[in-house]
Amino acid sequence: MKATIPSPDRIAMDGLSFDAIGEAAGLAAAYADMAARFASVNDARGVNYALRCASAAMLTATQAAEMLQRPAPRRGGA
DSSP: OOOOOOOOHHHHHHHHHHHHHHHHHHHHHHHHHHHHHHHHTTTTHHHHHHHHHHHHHHHHHHHHHHHSOOOOOOOOOO
């Protein structure tokens, strides 16, 4: 079995992807906390806004995590 050696571009992309995942997950947590605070003061509009933002941030984190699962594109010919 031939071992694959990751390219420097792939290594850099993985590092950036993990940073993006962490940042997006942190935003999702902040918006989820905000939704809980809005719920405690019975602010339906604020809850809806915060939950929409939290779900968008989670989707971003999920998509970035899925990018890490994909194999690196091959360069060159056959």
